[in-house]
Amino acid sequence: MINYLYQEQNWQSQLSDLITDPLELLEQLRLSPEQLLSGAILASEQFKLRVPRAFVGKMVTGDPLDPLLLQVLPHHLELEEHPGFVTDPLAEENANQQPGVLHKYKSRFLLTLTGACAVHCRYCFRRHFPYQENLPKNEDWLNIKAYLESQSDINEVILSGGDPLTLSNRKLALWIERLESIPQLKFLRIHSRVPVVIPNRVDEALISILKNSRLRIILVIHSNHASELDDFTCSRLKELTQQHITVLNQAVLLKGVNNSAQVLTDLSYRLFDAGVMPYYLHVLDKVKGAHHFDLMPDSIDLIYKDVLANLPGYLVPKLVREIAGEKNKTPLFGVSTY
Numbered sequence: 001m002i003n004y005l006y007q008e009q010n011w012q013s014q015l016s017d018l019i020t021d022p023l024e025l026l027e028q029l030r031l032s033p034e035q036l037l038s039g040a041i042l043a044s045e046q047f048k049l050r051v052p053r054a055f056v057g058k059m060v061t062g063d064p065l066d067p068l069l070l071q072v073l074p075h076h077l078e079l080e081e082h083p084g085f086v087t088d089p090l091a092e093e094n095a096n097q098q099p100g101v102l103h104k105y106k107s108r109f110l111l112t113l114t115g116a117c118a119v120h121c122r123y124c125f126r127r128h129f130p131y132q133e134n135l136p137k138n139e140d141w142l143n144i145k146a147y148l149e150s151q152s153d154i155n156e157v158i159l160s161g162g163d164p165l166t167l168s169n170r171k172l173a174l175w176i177e178r179l180e181s182i183p184q185l186k187f188l189r190i191h192s193r194v195p196v197v198i199p200n201r202v203d204e205a206l207i208s209i210l211k212n213s214r215l216r217i218i219l220v221i222h223s224n225h226a227s228e229l230d231d232f233t234c235s236r237l238k239e240l241t242q243q244h245i246t247v248l249n250q251a252v253l254l255k256g257v258n259n260s261a262q263v264l265t266d267l268s269y270r271l272f273d274a275g276v277m278p279y280y281l282h283v284l285d286k287v288k289g290a291h292h293f294d295l296m297p298d299s300i301d302l303i304y305k306d307v308l309a310n311l312p313g314y315l316v317p318k319l320v321r322e323i324a325g326e327k328n329k330t331p332l333f334g335v336s337t338y
């Protein structure tokens with residue numbers, strides 16, 4: 001493994017010093033440029049490589065099949081067309097009420113404040129999402145507030161991807177303050193992969209914003225493999241839970257990355273060590289460019305059956321699929337509709 005001493009660097013400088021060149025990434029990992037088969041560079045032009053050096057530091061040098069590397073390295077197979085794999089698998093354009101607002105569920109709605117992520121996950125279901133046309137500007141706040149107030153069922157806002165923890169603390173605090181001013185809101189969920197890929201994002205300033213909010217904060221991180229959770233990352237996550245901030249994890253089941261009951265079992269135990277509860281295990285959303293991560297239903301069933309056998313119930317993530325237009329995630333297991 002490469003020691004970048006990333007623990008010493010503040011998160012802002014790490015965020016502005018991402019690796020974006022596939023050849024540099026391979027060089028850092030002492031891998032041959034031939035790893036990039038013809039087409040991979042084009043794939044990276046279509047969905048750019050972005051990966052923090054702290055995350056690269058958790059990869060195994062010299063291993064072209066490292067499960068962390070496979071999640072971020074552009075692949076020529078992304079260029080293939082496959083029936084059913086589309087640019088907007090969850091039909092989110094239909095749920096896009098106004099810039100930044102996605103209202104898909106009854107009691108909660110998603111607010112996307114930024115299109116930026118610290119890392120580009122090759123399987124991301126929003127890899128084609130037209131963020132630039134959908135970001136709310138400051139002046140859109142009053143419209144968002146009016147929309148929220150017109151929906152009396154809503155008691156929770158979810159800040160979602162792009163990744164809200166790429167925002168500055170000033171901007172994050174401003175939006176949290178705005179949401180706090182709406183009495184019907186009780187919960188604020190933050191979906192973020194940043195605490196995993198740049199653990200220094202979880203600093204005193206962020207913890208202070210989260211723990212002092214009137215809203216009950218639930219941070220949902222995204223980790224797919226125990227190797228993403230080194231001791232330093234776990235110590236940062238523990239800081240959050242020690243301040244009574246609920247931290248959950250969602251993972252995506254990915255061929256070549258974590259399609260093994262043992263890998264998923266290790267992930268759950270590692271999360272629990274860090275004070276994080278496993279929440280969802282998503283099957284892959286059928287987004288164009290991610291077909292090579294897909295698994296057959298029978299194989300998913302076998303893996304999940306062993307996960308159920310391996311783990312105490314409180315550490316078993318719910319196996320779910322999101323189905324466009326449904327008002328909740330659809331639980332799976334033993335059904336043939338993956």
Ligand code: SF4
Nearest residue numbers: 117120121124161193
């Ligand atoms: S961090 Fe989340 S939103 Fe961003 S690319 Fe990865 S999966 Fe997609």
